[in-house]
Structures are given as C-alpha cells and as structure tokens.
Amino acid sequence: MTTKQMKGFEDSYVVEGRMALPYTYFAGRVGSKFITTIRDQKKIMGVKCPTCNVVYLPPRQVCDKDFTDIRDKWVDVSNTGTVSNFTVVRYDDKHLPRKAPFVLALIKLDGADTPFMHILEECEIVEVKIGMKVEAVFAKETTNTILDIDHFKPAAERISVHEINATRKQWVPVDEPDTQGKRKGGKPDMSKPVIITAALSGAATMKNQISSVPYTPAEFAEEAYKCWKAGAAMVHVHAREDAGMATHEHARIKATYDAIKDKCPDIIICLTSAVGMGKTAEQRLSQIVAIKPEVASLNTNSMNFGIVDRKTGKVFIDYVFENTFTMVQDFGKAMEENGVKPEIECYDMGGLDNAMLIGRQGIFTDPMNFNFVWGVAGGQAFRAESFIAMMNALPAKANFTTCGVGTDQFPCIMQSCILGGHMRVGLEDNIKMPNGDLAKGSYEQVEVAVAIANNLGRPVATTDEARLIMGIKKR
Amino acid sequence: MAHKKNRNVGIIGIGQTKHSSHREDVNQPELIHEAVSLALKDANLTMKDIDCVVHGNMELFEMVHSPDLWHVLGTGAYGKDCIRITTGGTVGATLSCASDNLTASGMYDIVMAIGFEKLQEGHTTGGITNMADPLWFRKIQAGALTGSSAYDVEREFGLERANRASLTYRIIMDKHAGLNPNAHRAFGLDFNQIDDLIRTSPKLVGELKLIEMCSQSDGACCVIFACEKKAKEISKTPVWIRDHITVHKEETFSIFGYNREFPVMKTHKFAAEQLFKRNGIKDPLNYFDVFEMYDPASWWAIDWLRDFFDLKGDEHLKLIENKEIMIGGKLPINPSGGVIGSNPIGATALIRVAEAAMQVRGNAGPHQIPTPVNHALASGFGGTMWTVMTMLEKELNW
Numbered sequence: 038m039t040t041k042q043m044k045g046f047e048d049s050y051v052v053e054g055r056m057a058l059p060y061t062y063f064a065g066r067v068g069s070k071f072i073t074t075i076r077d078q079k080k081i082m083g084v085k086c087p088t089c090n091v092v093y094l095p096p097r098q099v100c101d102k103d104f105t106d107i108r109d110k111w112v113d114v115s116n117t118g119t120v121s122n123f124t125v126v127r128y129d130d131k132h133l134p135r136k137a138p139f140v141l142a143l144i145k146l147d148g149a150d151t152p153f154m155h156i157l158e159e160c161e162i163v164e165v166k167i168g169m170k171v172e173a174v175f176a177k178e179t180t181n182t183i184l185d186i187d188h189f190k191p192a193a194e195r196i197s198v199h200e201i202n203a204t205r206k207q208w209v210p211v212d213e214p215d216t217q218g219k220r221k222g223g224k225p226d227m228s229k230p231v232i233i234t235a236a237l238s239g240a241a242t243m244k245n246q247i248s249s250v251p252y253t254p255a256e257f258a259e260e261a262y263k264c265w266k267a268g269a270a271m272v273h274v275h276a277r278e279d280a281g282m283a284t285h286e287h288a289r290i291k292a293t294y295d296a297i298k299d300k301c302p303d304i305i306i307c308l309t310s311a312v313g314m315g316k317t318a319e320q321r322l323s324q325i326v327a328i329k330p331e332v333a334s335l336n337t338n339s340m341n342f343g344i345v346d347r348k349t350g351k352v353f354i355d356y357v358f359e360n361t362f363t364m365v366q367d368f369g370k371a372m373e374e375n376g377v378k379p380e381i382e383c384y385d386m387g388g389l390d391n392a393m394l395i396g397r398q399g400i401f402t403d404p405m406n407f408n409f410v411w412g413v414a415g416g417q418a419f420r421a422e423s424f425i426a427m428m429n430a431l432p433a434k435a436n437f438t439t440c441g442v443g444t445d446q447f448p449c450i451m452q453s454c455i456l457g458g459h460m461r462v463g464l465e466d467n468i469k470m471p472n473g474d475l476a477k478g479s480y481e482q483v484e485v486a487v488a489i490a491n492n493l494g495r496p497v498a499t500t501d502e503a504r505l506i507m508g509i510k511k512r
Numbered sequence: 513m514a515h516k517k518n519r520n521v522g523i524i525g526i527g528q529t530k531h532s533s534h535r536e537d538v539n540q541p542e543l544i545h546e547a548v549s550l551a552l553k554d555a556n557l558t559m560k561d562i563d564c565v566v567h568g569n570m571e572l573f574e575m576v577h578s579p580d581l582w583h584v585l586g587t588g589a590y591g592k593d594c595i596r597i598t599t600g601g602t603v604g605a606t607l608s609c610a611s612d613n614l615t616a617s618g619m620y621d622i623v624m625a626i627g628f629e630k631l632q633e634g635h636t637t638g639g640i641t642n643m644a645d646p647l648w649f650r651k652i653q654a655g656a657l658t659g660s661s662a663y664d665v666e667r668e669f670g671l672e673r674a675n676r677a678s679l680t681y682r683i684i685m686d687k688h689a690g691l692n693p694n695a696h697r698a699f700g701l702d703f704n705q706i707d708d709l710i711r712t713s714p715k716l717v718g719e720l721k722l723i724e725m726c727s728q729s730d731g732a733c734c735v736i737f738a739c740e741k742k743a744k745e746i747s748k749t750p751v752w753i754r755d756h757i758t759v760h761k762e763e764t765f766s767i768f769g770y771n772r773e774f775p776v777m778k779t780h781k782f783a784a785e786q787l788f789k790r791n792g793i794k795d796p797l798n799y800f801d802v803f804e805m806y807d808p809a810s811w812w813a814i815d816w817l818r819d820f821f822d823l824k825g826d827e828h829l830k831l832i833e834n835k836e837i838m839i840g841g842k843l844p845i846n847p848s849g850g851v852i853g854s855n856p857i858g859a860t861a862l863i864r865v866a867e868a869a870m871q872v873r874g875n876a877g878p879h880q881i882p883t884p885v886n887h888a889l890a891s892g893f894g895g896t897m898w899t900v901m902t903m904l905e906k907e908l909n910w
C-alpha cells in the first residue's frame with residue numbers, strides 16, 4: 038500500500054493498494070467429462086434435457102428450466118457451429134488468453150441449443166460476422182482446460198443438399214430405348230439423380246461397437262432425420278428391442294416405422310424381410326404385409342451368412358440364411374400384391390439369376406430395383422469386374438444400388454455412382470469413415486456419399502425423385 | 513410482544529450436503545443442487561411448488577459476482593422471484609429471517625432459503641479485505657482469528673481453568689460431530705486428551721489454539737418455509753418460527769474490541785435480552801431444550817454462553833465443566849457439532865436453524881437429543897458484529 042498526492046490536491050492523500058485474487062475452480066464431474074472428451078477423443082459433447090429437449094453446451098448437471106437432472110444425458114454435438122455473437126478484445130491483460138486484438142465469439146455448435154464462448158482466429162477481425170460458420174481446431178498439447186480446443190476458425194462453406202436441390206430443376210423420367218446400351222458401355226446418364234440410402238442398424242451392429250446405432254423408435258427417428266438432412270432419400274430399417282436384439286414383433290416395428298415417419302415424413306422407409314438370424318419365414322414376411330412400407334428387402338438365395346475373422350479365416354458364427362425359391366416367390370408376390378416395392382438383394386450373380394428366374398412368373402413390376410451386396414461372409418467380395426458383370430446382366434429398365442460390408446463400403450458405392458447406379462451406406466454395413474475413424478452416425482457416411490455424387494457431378498435425389506426413379510408411390 | 517406477523521410460518525423441508533474440506537466432484541451450482549434436491553425430497557415438493565428463492569453466501573469468497581444468477585442451475589430459481597442476501601457470517605440466519613418475513617407478510621406462500629459456501633474456490637482474505645482503509649478502521653482482515661476472548665476468560669478465571677473449559681467445550685463439540693453424518697470434522701477426541709492438546713496444539717493468538725478454531729468447509733444447506741395453512745397441509749411436523757431478532761454494531765469493521773471496558777461483542781447480550789423480554793421468557797436456560805450456537809472458536813463459545821443466557825459469575829463455565837451442554841445434559845448445545853465441526857460460512861448460520869428444527873422434529877438422526885425438544889434456539893454471528901437469533905417451537909401455542 039502506498040500513498041501519493043495528486044497535483045493541485047496537496048492537502049489530500051490518495052491511498053493505492055493492490056491485491057492478488059487467486060482462485061480455484063472445481064469443474065465437477067460433468068464439466069470434467071466435457072473437457073476429457075475433448076482432450077482424448079477430439080469430440081465435443083453436450084447434455085440433452087429429456088423434458089424440454091434442449092441440448093446444453095457446455096454441459097450442465099441440471100436443466101435450469103425444468104430442474105431435470107441431466108448429468109447422464111450425454112449427446113455428441115458437431116465440431117462446427119455458427120457465430121451467434123462476438124466481441125473484439127482490444128487491450129492486453131494477464132488473464133487474457135491471446136495478445137490483443139483478438140476475437141471472443143459466442144458459438145452455437147451444430148446440434149447444440151446454447152452457445153458457448155471461445156477464441157475465433159485464422160481470419161481478419163473485419164471479416165467476423167454474426168452467422169458465420171466456424172469449426173473447432175483442437176490443441177496439439179493438452180492443458181486439461183477448455184483450451185484443449187485451441188480456437189475456432191472459419192469453416193469451409195458447405196451448402197446443404199437440400200439447398201442445392203431447391204435451386205435445380207426436378208428430374209423427369211425420359212424414355213430412352215438405348216439406356217441399357219449406354220449403361221453397358223460405361224456411359225450412363227450422369228444427370229440422373231443418385232438415390233442415397235442409409236441402412237441405420239442391420240441386425241448385428243451393436244451399441245458396444247458404436248453408440249449411435251439406434252435401438253429405440255426415438256433413436257431411429259433421430260438417426261433417420263439426420264440422414265435425410267444430410268441427403269438420404271431412403272432408410273433401411275431392422276427394428277430392435279430396447280436391449281438391441283433384432284425384433285419381428287409387429288408392434289415394435291410399427292412403432293419404429295411411425296416414429297421415423299413422424300419425425301421425417303418425406304423419407305422412404307425400406308423394411309427388412311430378413312429381420313435377423315433364426316427368424317421363420319412367417320415372422321419375416323407377416324410384418325411386411327402388416328405394415329406395408331413403400332419398400333422392403335427381398336433376399337434371393339440360400340447362403341452361408343456367418344461371421345468369419347477376415348485375417349485368420351476363423352469361423353465365429355456359422356449360419357445358413359435360408360431363401361428357398363418358394364420363399365423368394367411367396368415374399369415377392371406378397372410384396373407386390375400389397376404395394377410394397379421389393380429391393381432385390383443380390384449377394385452374387387447367382388442371386389440375380391434366381392430373381393430373374395422366379396420373375397418369369399410375372400411377379401415383379403417394372404422397374405425392378407436391385408441391390409448388389411458385397412463382402413458378406415458367404416457372399417462375394419467386392420470386385421470391379423464382378424460389379425460390371427452384374428450390372429450388365431440386369432433387365433433394361435432395372436435400377437441398381439449397392440452396399441458393401443466394412444472396407445468394401447466406400448469403393449463399391451463410388452463405382453456404382455460412376456456407372457449410373459445408386460448408393461447405400463450406413464452403420465448396418467460399416468461403422469467407420471474412409472479414414473478409419475468411427476462414424477458419428479450413419480449420416481456422416483451419407484455425407485461421404487453426397488461428396489462422391491458432387492465430385493462426379495450427379496445430383497442427389499430428393500425423396501420425390503427417388504420415388505419416380507424406383508417406381509413407388511408415396512404412402 | 514414478538515414482532516408483528518400477518519401469519520405464522522413453519523419450516524417444512526430441510527436439506528444439507530455432507531460438509532467437507534473440498535468437493536472436486538462438483539461445481540458451485542452442483543453442490544447447491546444436492547442440498548436443494550434433499551430439501552425438496554424432505555418436504556415432498558418439486559420446484560413448481562416454490563414461490564420464491566432466497567440465495568445467500570459470503571460476498572466474493574468464491575470470486576464470482578452475482579452468484580445467484582449463475583447458481584440458478586442448482587437453485588431451480590429459473591423464472592421465479594429470487595433475492596440475494598449477503599450479511600457476512602450471519603447470512604444463513606438472515607436468509608431464515610428474510611424467508612420468514614417474506615412468507616409471514618403474505619407475499620409468498622412457500623419460500624426456499626439456500627445458503628452455500630465453496631471456500632476452496634476463492635480467496636477468503638481477499639473477499640473480506642476488499643478495500644482496506646487503515647485511516648478509517650477498514651483493516652486488512654486475517655479472517656475471524658482473535659485471541660481476545662481467551663485473554664478475557666484467562667484473566668478472570670485463571671489460565672488452568674480457562675484452558676480446561678475451552679478444551680472441554682471443544683471435545684464435546686467433537687463428540688457431537690462424531691454423531692452427525694454431515695459434519696466435516698470429527699477427530700474422535702476424548703476428555704483425557706485435554707492436557708495433551710493444551711500442550712501440543714499450535715497456538716495461533718495467545719491461548720487460542722488451532723484445535724479450538726472452526727474448520728474451512730464446503731457445503732450447502734436448504735430450508736423450505738411455508739405459511740401456516742400450507743405448512744399444515746404439506747408437513748406432518750412443521751417447525752414454527754416464533755420470533756427472530758437481528759442486532760448489529762459496526763461503527764468499526766473490527767472484531768478485536770478496544771479493551772476490557774469497551775468490548776465490541778455486546779450484540780449477543782443485547783439481542784438475547786430483547787428477544788427473551790419481548791417473548792416473556794424469564795429463564796431461557798430452562799425454557800429451551802436445545803441451542804444451536806454459531807461458535808467459530810471454543811473460546812468465543814464459552815464466553816458467549818454468559819451473554820446469551822445472562823449468566824452470573826462462573827455459571828457458564830460450570831455448565832461446560834459439568835457437561836450440561838452435552839447431548840443428554842440440561843441444555844444441549846450444538847448436537848450437530850457446531851461451527852467448529854463444519855463451517856461452510858454462507859450456509860453455517862442457516863445450518864444452525866436447520867439443525868435446531870431437526871431436533872424439534874425429532875428426526876435429526878444419530879445426534880438427536882433423546883428427550884423431547886419443544887423449544888429451540890439458534891444463533892448467527894458475523895464479522896461486522898452481527899447477531900441474529902431465531903426461536904423455534906414445536907407447537908403453535910405461545
């Protein structure tokens with residue numbers, strides 16, 4: 038403490054003091070998990086209140102609006118977001134994280150409902166605007182603080198599929214007699230929209246592998262909505278019980294179907310008629326007839342359908358997936374009679390031939406929609422020449438899409454897109470991204486498919502266009 | 513006559529955290545949420561039922577401004593009337609007074625008081641000292657550390673007897689704290705350790721020893737108040753607030769006193785005299801069944817007993833020496849273990865009211881007094897010479 042006298046006030050002392058203000062901040066368990074997830078997984082998580090559906094970021098233990106305890110309600114949010122407000126710090130001080138001038142921005146991350154404060158860099162201060170898209174840059178070295186996100190920087194502009202589709206002309210079918218000839222020659226009509234399907238669950242992908250695989254109707258609805266937003270026109274669904282087992286129970290499948298339709302009314306739903314291991318033909322078919330989705334899968338051959346170690350060849354699960362000619366015929370007839378368009382699943386050329394053979398009875402209406410499936414242990418692995426052979430064996434008006442298990446996923450859909458076919462992605466087939474990271478959800482693989490379409494100059498089909506192409510009527 | 517009330521007010525819900533030296537697992541609103549949730553559960557209410565939240569802590573002790581706003585995450589005050597109170601060490605007691613007044617006035621039917629402290633996070637001396645002005649008695653504060661009571665008792669009764677009385681009181685508090693599952697510190701001390709402790713406990717100021725001082729605790733306490741009608745509807749055992757009094761004296765921001773003839777700490781005596789007089793209580797020592805006293809150090813505690821109950825000569829020391837202040841004695845003091853046992857400052861004085869009310873309800877737990885508790889007294893004390901006293905009753909019959 039010191040005293041001084043100001044000029045002109047020689048009879049008055051001014052006492053000057055100075056105090057340090059040390060403090061400790063206890064982040065608590067919730068706050069600590071927020072930081073450690075950023076540190077260890079480069080992932081930003083918030084909590085979602087089940088009462089008011091608000092996603093809080095940073096996370097908090099209690100929803101202040103309805104006092105719901107939300108400490109366990111963790112959800113992933115995006116590393117990208119929007120600047121909702123900002124200020125420019127124009128003085129230097131010890132407690133400030135950067136040398137002035139710098140920008141502190143309130144950023145609302147995609148998937149969060151509340152903004153949080155961080156440093157915004159890698160752009161001129163005059164370029165910072167409310168509403169600009171930004172993305173997190175993670176720190177190279179951890180400090181176990183919020184500065185494990187080092188800063189935010191302007192995000193690469195990504196215009197949504199729906200914005201692009203809103204500004205282009207809708208695709209109209211043209212009757213081209215030589216379509217098949219052009220396609221065989223590898224010169225398909227690249228202006229034809231590509232239908233992206235997301236297979237959300239399958240029967241065997243479990244939450245212990247990837248937490249975003251949906252089990253409950255609400256989770257299916259949320260995943261389907263994210264996929265639709267990313268550009269998918271169709272979702273393929275194996276409904277699950279709460280514990281994750283694939284189910285043939287009509288009520289549960291109906292609840293799952295309805296939840297998706299409620300959340301995302303435009304999207305096409307393709308229900309499985311395989312359901313899962315050990316289901317009877319009656320269990321597999323009756324739910325399709327009961328629910329009458331727009332599309333259902335139709336499997337074409339009895340085959341091994343197991344789980345085999347890809348490196349050692351060791352058999353983990355041995356199973357024969359039964360699809361006799363009678364079943365293919367009965368399933369196909371029942372679907373067509375109930376206005377359900379079959380998606381004909383071909384695990385090899387023989388399956389395709391089986392469908393064509395049964396088709397002589399006149400069961401299937403045009404256009405027939407085929408799905409070439411690669412990489413099932415029991416079916417064929419992906420090979421470019423096999424793909425072309427199958428494509429060239431299709432009837433003239435048929436459509437084809439494709440999906441591949443594991444690392445076959447992205448190469449096979451890219452080949453399909455080049456050749457004028459469609460693309461299926463999703464956690465049923467593969468839980469990873471092209472770089473080997475776990476996908477955040479099926480929607481992130483949809484984003485890869487959209488990027489493939491964009492790079493090849495093919496428009497991404499809207500749900501209406503997908504219905505036109507596949508010959509299905511909206512329910 | 514007690515002070516005028518439009519209607520009676522009862523305590524219908526009580527919640528406390530376990531008090532502890534540090535709580536790394538929670539931040540401030542999360543700590544508060546624990547006490548609030550427990551109080552709501554105790555009253556069988558939800559936040560929807562609460563009309564007003566009264567929030568209190570020590571100003572700047574956690575280095576947060578407007579804590580009532582940030583703490584909404586734990587207090588549940590979103591969209592509700594909320595008032596912040598800071599009166600120093602007495603804040604918890606003032607929370608209780610304010611909640612009583614807000615309810616008695618008819619303004620609100622159900623009011624929730626929340627006192628809290630997280631001393632680990634801030635800088636206590638910084639908070640107290642704030643702006644020191646040595647010319648005008650705004651001294652640089654070193655916390656509530658004073659040896660003057662020890663000097664006074666020692667001079668009057670001799671070092672040997674004074675020391676033994678202080679340590680006896682201290683050990684009684686430790687034994688009480690040992691019974692209270694929420695207490696911060698319970699060492700398991702026994703009376704045969706008195707001589708050892710006098711010799712070995714580090715001396716802080718004069719005869720004031722480390723063992724005799726209160727703890728620095730983190731914790732929160734929440735008490736729900738309701739008007740008579742609601743209290744009777746909601747609770748089977750509402751505890752009625754009969755009267756409360758606040759007295760302060762702060763012409764100087766000092767707790768040391770000038771000398772023996774002019775002690776600062778006369779507010780307890782004055783408050784007690786006024787409170788008992790206006791309620792027609794002639795023999796408070798016999799009237800009350802329990803006293804939850806704000807006892808920041810055992811020297812203060814033994815000295816203050818004389819002030820609170822207007823005792824003559826060495827009566828106050830005899831109460832202690834004969835262990836009449838222990839659970840089972842004539843007037844049990846601090847069955848909770850008191851402030852020496854746990855001191856989350858912003859909550860401390862509210863805990864006095866809460867613990868006294870729990871004794872009246874008869875469900876305090878292992879530290880419940882075995883005989884019926886019909887009349888309870890609680891006190892609060894603060895660094896700027898504040899005394900707050902609260903009288904609680906089991907029956908509405910005064």
Ligand SMILES: [Zn+2]
Nearest residue numbers: 086089100103
């Ligand atoms: Zn909520």
